Amino acid sequence: MTDIRKKIERLRAEIRRHDVLYYVHNAPEISDPEYDKLFGELKQLENEHPELLTPDSPTQRVSERPIEGFETVAHAVPMLSIDNTYNEEELREFDKRIRKGLETDDYDFSVEPKIDGLAISLRYEQGHLVRAATRGDGSRGDDVTSNIRTIRAIPLSLEGSHIPDILEVRGEVYMPKKAFAELNAAKVEAGEPEFANPRNAAAGSLKLLDARITASRKLAFFAYSLGQTSEPLAETHFDAMQKLRNFGLPVNDVVKAENAAAVLKICHQWDKKKTNLDYQIDGLVIKINRYDQQDILGTTGRAPKWCIAYKFAAEQAETTVESIDVQVGKNGTLTPVANLKPVKLAGTTVKRATLHNFEQVKRLDVRCGDTVIIEKAGEIIPQVVDVIVKQRDLFESQPFEIPTACPACGGGVEKDENGVYLRCVNPNCIAQLKERLEYFVGKGQMDIDKLGPALIEQLVETKLVKTFADIYTLRFDQVVQLDRMADKSAANVMDSIEKSKTQPLWRLIAALGIRNVGGQSAQILADEFGALDKLMAATVEELTAIDQIGPVMAESIHDYLNKETNIKIINEMLAAGVKPTAPKEKASNVLDGMTIVVTGTLKNYTRTQIEQMIKDHGGKTSSSVSKKTAFLVAGENAGSKLDKANQLDIEVITEDKFLKRIR
Numbered sequence: 247m248t249d250i251r252k253k254i255e256r257l258r259a260e261i262r263r264h265d266v267l268y269y270v271h272n273a274p275e276i277s278d279p280e281y282d283k284l285f286g287e288l289k290q291l292e293n294e295h296p297e298l299l300t301p302d303s304p305t306q307r308v309s310e311r312p313i314e315g316f317e318t319v320a321h322a323v324p325m326l327s328i329d330n331t332y333n334e335e336e337l338r339e340f341d342k343r344i345r346k347g348l349e350t351d352d353y354d355f356s357v358e359p360k361i362d363g364l365a366i367s368l369r370y371e372q373g374h375l376v377r378a379a380t381r382g383d384g385s386r387g388d389d390v391t392s393n394i395r396t397i398r399a400i401p402l403s404l405e406g407s408h409i410p411d412i413l414e415v416r417g418e419v420y421m422p423k424k425a426f427a428e429l430n431a432a433k434v435e436a437g438e439p440e441f442a443n444p445r446n447a448a449a450g451s452l453k454l455l456d457a458r459i460t461a462s463r464k465l466a467f468f469a470y471s472l473g474q475t476s477e478p479l480a481e482t483h484f485d486a487m488q489k490l491r492n493f494g495l496p497v498n499d500v501v502k503a504e505n506a507a508a509v510l511k512i513c514h515q516w517d518k519k520k521t522n523l524d525y526q527i528d529g530l531v532i533k534i535n536r537y538d539q540q541d542i543l544g545t546t547g548r549a550p551k552w553c554i555a556y557k558f559a560a561e562q563a564e565t566t567v568e569s570i571d572v573q574v575g576k577n578g579t580l581t582p583v584a585n586l587k588p589v590k591l592a593g594t595t596v597k598r599a600t601l602h603n604f605e606q607v608k609r610l611d612v613r614c615g616d617t618v619i620i621e622k623a624g625e626i627i628p629q630v631v632d633v634i635v636k637q638r639d640l641f642e643s644q645p646f647e648i649p650t651a652c653p654a655c656g657g658g659v660e661k662d663e664n665g666v667y668l669r670c671v672n673p674n675c676i677a678q679l680k681e682r683l684e685y686f687v688g689k690g691q692m693d694i695d696k697l698g699p700a701l702i703e704q705l706v707e708t709k710l711v712k713t714f715a716d717i718y719t720l721r722f723d724q725v726v727q728l729d730r731m732a733d734k735s736a737a738n739v740m741d742s743i744e745k746s747k748t749q750p751l752w753r754l755i756a757a758l759g760i761r762n763v764g765g766q767s768a769q770i771l772a773d774e775f776g777a778l779d780k781l782m783a784a785t786v787e788e789l790t791a792i793d794q795i796g797p798v799m800a801e802s803i804h805d806y807l808n809k810e811t812n813i814k815i816i817n818e819m820l821a822a823g824v825k826p827t828a829p830k831e832k833a834s835n836v837l838d839g840m841t842i843v844v845t846g847t848l849k850n851y852t853r854t855q856i857e858q859m860i861k862d863h864g865g866k867t868s869s870s871v872s873k874k875t876a877f878l879v880a881g882e883n884a885g886s887k888l889d890k891a892n893q894l895d896i897e898v899i900t901e902d903k904f905l906k907r908i909r
């Protein structure tokens with residue numbers, strides 16, 4: 247047993263070391279698959295020896311169940327804002343105020359990027375992360391610990407020596423540009439509104455009640471200051487940041503600058519290199535380096551006087567609209583896209599810019615031939631922000647005509663329920679079919695990787711595939727005769743179709759492309775119903791009753807699964823051998839419909855294990871006690887949750903009693 251324990255501890259230390267190499271030093275030593283292998287090994291050992299699980303194991307980042315709401319917590323030291331400057335002049339004014347305030351010119355600055363995300367306080371006690379909170383109103387924020395734990399860049403325990411007993415680290419949670427682009431692409435696929443910029447995406451992802459969704463959002467973190475500490479960490483900001491880095495926290499480039507001129511030089515350098523970063527910065531933060539001098543300067547209440555932000559101007563470019571295309575999405579949504587005369591903007595050549603919807607086209611009155619100003623939304627997605635009307639040829643120019651028919655199939659169009667998007671309503675629209683099939687075979691759905699867009703195009707054009715079900719009745723001789731197909735490639739296609747037949751149920755549900763239903767919702771539905779026929783028989787009321795399934799989603803699921811054509815296609819798929827793998831069976835139904843909270847230190851099992859048992863027996867777990875709580879399982883040292891349960895008169899039972907109840 248001790249050997250196993252040692253092995254588990256070694257694996258954990260090894261994984262943590264690689265996390266730090268990756269997130270803090272940007273210098274990974276192993277590849278992703280090698281990392282996954284270590285992680286898999288640890289997970290397996292912990293599965294076999296659940297008694298050896300600890301909350302700070304790298305496998306314990308994601309809690310399994312959504313919480314009901316965030317509790318608010320007080321900040322020991324207020325979380326302030328920063329004043330902004332936009333040019334050299336204002337920056338020099340700042341320097342003058344400092345000199346006056348300190349009555350000396352013996353001071354230096356530190357300069358670092360201003361990350362565009364949201365401020366977080368991380369409280370470490372005895373080196374372990376015990377709480378994470380948002381800024382909120384500066385004196386109280388939301389407790390987002392379970393969501394923050396899912397961010398792999400944030401260590402659950404610190405490494406190194408001389409770590410203060412209480413160490414509150416502050417920094418910015420952000421979404422890297424690539425993750426932002428991927429998230430928005432998935433949102434568009436699911437017919438959901440996109441996030442306007444990475445900052446909103448990060449904030450939206452952190453304020454989710456279900457940490458499993460937060461975990462999928464690829465958030466990251468940079469530390470940039472301290473809150474409460476049980477002892478001073480350093481004499482200067484610069485040295486404190488080096489210490490945090492040594493503790494295993496990601497800290498961005500902080501450089502020292504001797505005077506205002508040096509600060510300005512650094513600002514100009516960053517202005518040039520900012521577009522090459524894989525995260526968004528909207529300026530630089532300039533701080534007085536010595537803590538004793540920061541104290542002398544003090545704060546204005548809202549913002550410190552020892553700190554200022556130098557904000558970059560948003561980059562813009564001018565170009566002309568050559569034409570406006572209308573694209574048809576998988577659910578028929580028509581999206582106008584401007585084709586532009588290619589122009590350089592913030593590091594890339596931009597040829598196209600989305601116009602989002604026809605309301606936007608009307609508002610801007612964008613027309614073919616117009617000179618327009620473009621900007622990158624969150625420095626990533628090019629957008630038309632303005633039309634220079636006075637450069638328009640008044641004789642030639644015509645307002646853009648909003649389509650009255652689908653540009654791909656000529657079918658009718660209608661406004662959607664919000665009155666913003668236009669949608670092609672022809673169920674046999676060929677453009678929609680291609681999009682739907684591409685989605686169906688996609689990586690996050692049925693994952694039929696050998697069926698790429700070019701092949702789908704041919705299958706649709708030759709009418710071999712008119713529905714999802716047709717994929718499963720395709721024959722080798724039909725596939726091999728298509729363009730660019732040989733025996734081997736056709737066999738690979740057949741093989742990858744065959745393999746997809748037993749994909750997990752949630753993947754099939756997701757693949758149907760039901761409006762508003764993405765991968766996460768599909769998983770919830772699969773867990774809840776366990777089989778496709780049960781989901782198909784569900785009423786709107788039953789669907790709405792499920793945690794995380796709102797009325798709009800419930801309605802669209804119900805609509806989809808009660809349409810005769812869809813039922814026929816699903817039945818044909820099943821008849822052709824599609825047999826989705828069901829989620830794990832429940833052990834019993836004794837806790838059906840109950841929401842249960844577990845708290846305190848238990849004797850025989852970890853909290854995670856008890857929570858798993860609750861789910862296995864049909865119950866739900868929650869991290870906070872409310873009127874809806876069926877009962878509280880309390881171990882030793884139970885705190886505020888026990889108080890709350892007593893206050894609300896909710897039954898409290900021991901671990902032993904709980905075990906009896908489920909047996």
Ligand code: IVH
Nearest residue numbers: 326327328358359360361364365418470531
């Ligand atoms: S220092 C009281 N450093 O910008 C000042 N803030 O617009 C403590 N921010 O609330 C903050 N990067 O969320 C600091 N390198 C950085 C930062 C940074 C981004 C955020 C922070 C702050 C906001 C103000």
